[in-house]
Amino acid sequence: MATRTYPELLDLSLSEVARLIKRRELSPVEVTEATLARIASVNPKLSAFITVFEEQALQVARAAEMLVMAGHDLGPLHGVPIALKDNIATKGQRTTAGSKILADWLPEHDATVTSRLRRAGAVFVGKLNMHEFAWGGTSDNPHYGAVRNPWNTDRFPAGSSGGAGAAVAARACFGAIGTDTGGSIRLPSAINGIVGLRPTYGRVSNHGIVPLAWSMDTAGPMARTVEDCALMFGSFAGADPADPACADVATHDYLARLGDGVKGLRIGIVPGYFFHHLQPPVHVAVEAALKTLEAAGAEVVEVPIANIHGNISAQLTIESAEPSTYHQRWLRERPEDYGADVRTLLEVGEMLLATHYLQAQRYRSLLRNELMQAFRKVDLFLCPTLPFTATPVGATKVVIVDGIEEDMLSAIMQYTGVPSLTGLPALAVPCGFDGDGLPIGMQLIGRPFDEATLFRVGAAYQALTGFHTQAPAL
Amino acid sequence: MSAAGSANAGSGSGSGSPSVHSHGALAPTLAATAELPLSAERAAISGALLAAWLPAANELSRKMSAVEHTALLPVTVFTHPAPDIEG
Numbered sequence: 264m265a266t267r268t269y270p271e272l273l274d275l276s277l278s279e280v281a282r283l284i285k286r287r288e289l290s291p292v293e294v295t296e297a298t299l300a301r302i303a304s305v306n307p308k309l310s311a312f313i314t315v316f317e318e319q320a321l322q323v324a325r326a327a328e329m330l331v332m333a334g335h336d337l338g339p340l341h342g343v344p345i346a347l348k349d350n351i352a353t354k355g356q357r358t359t360a361g362s363k364i365l366a367d368w369l370p371e372h373d374a375t376v377t378s379r380l381r382r383a384g385a386v387f388v389g390k391l392n393m394h395e396f397a398w399g400g401t402s403d404n405p406h407y408g409a410v411r412n413p414w415n416t417d418r419f420p421a422g423s424s425g426g427a428g429a430a431v432a433a434r435a436c437f438g439a440i441g442t443d444t445g446g447s448i449r450l451p452s453a454i455n456g457i458v459g460l461r462p463t464y465g466r467v468s469n470h471g472i473v474p475l476a477w478s479m480d481t482a483g484p485m486a487r488t489v490e491d492c493a494l495m496f497g498s499f500a501g502a503d504p505a506d507p508a509c510a511d512v513a514t515h516d517y518l519a520r521l522g523d524g525v526k527g528l529r530i531g532i533v534p535g536y537f538f539h540h541l542q543p544p545v546h547v548a549v550e551a552a553l554k555t556l557e558a559a560g561a562e563v564v565e566v567p568i569a570n571i572h573g574n575i576s577a578q579l580t581i582e583s584a585e586p587s588t589y590h591q592r593w594l595r596e597r598p599e600d601y602g603a604d605v606r607t608l609l610e611v612g613e614m615l616l617a618t619h620y621l622q623a624q625r626y627r628s629l630l631r632n633e634l635m636q637a638f639r640k641v642d643l644f645l646c647p648t649l650p651f652t653a654t655p656v657g658a659t660k661v662v663i664v665d666g667i668e669e670d671m672l673s674a675i676m677q678y679t680g681v682p683s684l685t686g687l688p689a690l691a692v693p694c695g696f697d698g699d700g701l702p703i704g705m706q707l708i709g710r711p712f713d714e715a716t717l718f719r720v721g722a723a724y725q726a727l728t729g730f731h732t733q734a735p736a737l
Numbered sequence: 738m739s740a741a742g743s744a745n746a747g748s749g750s751g752s753g754s755p756s757v758h759s760h761g762a763l764a765p766t767l768a769a770t771a772e773l774p775l776s777a778e779r780a781a782i783s784g785a786l787l788a789a790w791l792p793a794a795n796e797l798s799r800k801m802s803a804v805e806h807t808a809l810l811p812v813t814v815f816t817h818p819a820p821d822i823e824g
Contacts, residue, residue, distance in 0.1 A: 576793035610783040614767035619794045622801040624811030711815040
């Protein structure tokens with residue numbers, strides 16, 4: 264086995280680590296030890312992990328090493344250290360969902376995503392901090408500490424998969440699995456300068472994942488490169504009889520078209536919405552990304568979406584009513600065990616009317632129909648992931664334009680709400696930095712079950728740019 | 738996360754119901770309807786957020802009540818890819 268220094272080793276991408284292990288040029292034990300050492304070094308500053316599996320990860324890594332040296336290949340993630348958001352069940356290991364209520368929950372079964380990753384050979388190094396019960400976008404967790412952004416630890420990592428975003432960017436794991444209801448994979452991916460996929464609703468099983476809003480919940484990969492996300496995604500996407508909402512639609516080889524480029528692809532933008540109401544550095548960076556893809560051969564097409572306004576209200580209504588249904592018993596029996604913000608949101612969710620909820624669900628059909636019509640003219644859409652860069656930890660307001668303070672929860676979902684409501688897949692890809700060195704991300708939105716095109720475009724962009732190769736000085 | 742917020746109201750005029758301005762009474766009433774115990778302090782906090790959200794929620798309801806949307810179902814699950822949109 265080759266010997267590498269820890270910094271060099273940790274800068275490898277997940278895909279590079281997987282290839283080196285398969286070629287027996289890198290030891291799963293060495294890479295796991297390096298990862299655990301990195302976690303020990305950075306976690307006191309970031310609070311990215313709730314639980315770290317020191318002993319178990321090394322045991323699995325030793326087994327992975329024995330197997331690879333004996334010629335066995337467990338799968339695409341053989342011996343690769345990754346981490347899971349702590350609302351994804353791990354059999355016999357604490358799964359808190361970032362809450363006090365589930366602080367001591369030891370699941371009897373793995374989530375489907377967990378078991379599929381195990382079968383693919385992954386080494387789990389720990390469970391990641393998050394916004395309590397995934398109901399919020401800051402990861403300012405009152406029970407396990409506020410997660411901090413590795414690019415500036417005074418800033419937030421977004422959420423709700425904030426621990427995943429921070430850990431991947433800080434080289435404390437090579438990839439992570441997050442969950443996304445209203446933006447919880449894409450927002451921390453953009454804010455921490457990494458890649459994250461919200462799959463088509465129903466593409467990935469939610470079995471064994473603590474729900475937020477059943478009709479919008481998804482699980483997806485987060486990593487530093489598009490290739491890494493595609494590699495992880497292929498190992499757990501696909502039908503699952505244990506999840507009644509999981510679609511029986513064939514998956515693809517998500518690595519096959521990564522090198523196909525963007526020539527001839529039609530990229531849609533929605534005038535009056537996608538480049539509207541943005542912090543100037545975000546506008547400049549996302550527009551530059553669009554020009555980069557255009558220069559590489561893509562065609563940019565303006566496509567109006569008549570009823571795109573109103574999506575944030577629909578998002579808030581659904582994302583309130585469904586969690587309040589799931590939490591109804593606990594909210595009555597253990598209200599003091601919730602953080603203040605989540606308790607308030609759960610209370611409000613009980614006060615919305617059934618007609619509000621159902622009209623919001625019908626609005627989703629309206630918006631989806633308009634997007635599907637638009638896909639006759641374009642192959643994908645491009646917009647910012649969110650309209651601002653990382654705010655200070657603890658902030659509940661954000662200034663986007665003209666010095667006007669806005670509520671964080673509504674503002675943060677300006678662009679991520681569209682795929683969440685329509686069920687369409689969306690990929691966050693880093694595309695720049697603001698003047699303070701804070702990451703900016705763009706969002707690619709695709710046709711249903713066409714994650715492969717999103718990976719193709721994201722990979723083409725990363726082949727032309729170097730934003731994803733930058734590392735925070737932590 | 739802030740307990741006070743607003744939601745974009747959509748493309749219409751944004752005229753909200755007068756009742757949302759009296760959220761101090763609205764929240765306890767709705768909580769009682771759901772048999773959710775709520776102190777006066779909690780009702781004030783939750784009522785403020787509810788008041789911020791209700792105008793946009795009501796405007797969305799008005800939009801979706803329009804005759805041109807009568808046939809829309811509250812079903813949003815994709816069960817298959819969409820080959821009909823190719824090209």
